[in-house]
Amino acid sequence: WVTHSTTEGVNIVMHGLEWDAGDELVVCDLEHAALMSPARVLAQRKGVNVSVAAVSPKASQDDILEIIDRELRPGVKLVALSHIQYTCGLKMPIKEITNLAHQRGIPVLVDGAQSVGQIEVNVKDLGCDFYAMSGQKWLMGPTGTGALYVARSSMELLEPHFTTYALEAERPSERLPLARFSLASQNGALVAGLIEAVSIAKRIGLGQIETRSESLSDLLRERISHVDGCEVLGPIAGPSTCGLVTLRVGDWDPSDLVEELEQQFGIAARAVHNPDGIRFSTHFFNTEDEVERVAATLVEVASRHF
Numbered sequence: 524w525v526t527h528s529t530t531e532g533v534n535i536v537m538h539g540l541e542w543d544a545g546d547e548l549v550v551c552d553l554e555h556a557a558l559m560s561p562a563r564v565l566a567q568r569k570g571v572n573v574s575v576a577a578v579s580p581k582a583s584q585d586d587i588l589e590i591i592d593r594e595l596r597p598g599v600k601l602v603a604l605s606h607i608q609y610t611c612g613l614k615m616p617i618k619e620i621t622n623l624a625h626q627r628g629i630p631v632l633v634d635g636a637q638s639v640g641q642i643e644v645n646v647k648d649l650g651c652d653f654y655a656m657s658g659q660k661w662l663m664g665p666t667g668t669g670a671l672y673v674a675r676s677s678m679e680l681l682e683p684h685f686t687t688y689a690l691e692a693e694r695p696s697e698r699l700p701l702a703r704f705s706l707a708s709q710n711g712a713l714v715a716g717l718i719e720a721v722s723i724a725k726r727i728g729l730g731q732i733e734t735r736s737e738s739l740s741d742l743l744r745e746r747i748s749h750v751d752g753c754e755v756l757g758p759i760a761g762p763s764t765c766g767l768v769t770l771r772v773g774d775w776d777p778s779d780l781v782e783e784l785e786q787q788f789g790i791a792a793r794a795v796h797n798p799d800g801i802r803f804s805t806h807f808f809n810t811e812d813e814v815e816r817v818a819a820t821l822v823e824v825a826s827r828h829f
């Protein structure tokens with residue numbers, strides 16, 4: 524179902540479920556505000572207990588499973604987590620988390636803002652109930668586009684939060700099951716842009732994009748490990764890594780460092796919090812030379828700083 528953003532998809536699910544005071548919602552402490560904000564609103568308006576699992580940015584897949592498993596107590600109504608954590612690039616074992624949650628009859632909502640277009644995502648294989656995504660991030664589509672997947676078997680869990688003319692449609696063709704969740708009309712030009720972005724990604728190959736993005740970020744992590752004063756704050760190797768690399772250079776304020784890199788060297792990174800650092804993203808169109816230039820620049824700025 525086409526939405527306007529990941530945030531819209533997350534809200535459709537969070538506010539579409541039926542909550543009673545005292546029900547529990549499990550999230551983790553690395554989540555984006557797109558997920559934490561509706562969680563906070565549910566706590567305030569419905570008396571939902573939001574259980575925030577502490578997950579280290581360097582947690583192994585087994586650690587994450589153990590932590591989430593402990594949270595799955597009776598009374599939990601939903602587990603809501605990002606597929607890839609936006610600050611540190613920690614990839615979560617969504618398929619295994621979904622298995623655990625489903626064993627206890629708990630549905631799973633995934634925030635896929637940082638995963639779709641970066642890694643291969645097969646919602647059927649993951650088994651999750653709800654998967655929200657953005658068009659404008661790794662897919663490089665237009666801002667103001669996104670999509671929400673709802674597993675057929677989980678459709679009846681949701682009631683529409685916003686009600687629109689789609690609910691009143693007389694023609695059966697307009698009464699598509701997911702149209703019940705539409706928030707507002709879509710801009711046809713933006714949707715066309717999203718469709719084109721998806722078809723470009725498919726032409727390149729989602730598997731190839733993932734492999735390329737990962738190999739460039741591996742190179743960056745490898746180079747950073749030799750830079751004095753530089754520390755990777757997210758996962759270093761293995762199944763938790765992806766094309767997002769977050770690092771710290773000594774105690775350099777992340778925003779100041781981002782500005783320095785952009786103004787002095789024309790390198791674009793972004794400051795993040797929790798963990799506090801600067802984040803690089805390597806996509807398929809980046810080159811090894813660009814990664815080497817970033818690494819050489821970090822050596823230079825780190826040596827000036829210490």
Ligand SMILES: Cc1ncc(COP(=O)(O)O)c(C=O)c1O
Nearest residue numbers: 528529530555557605609636657
């Ligand atoms: C993990 C995550 N979720 C949600 C969002 C918000 O995405 P959107 O603007 O499509 O709602 C972001 C944006 O950076 C994000 O990183």
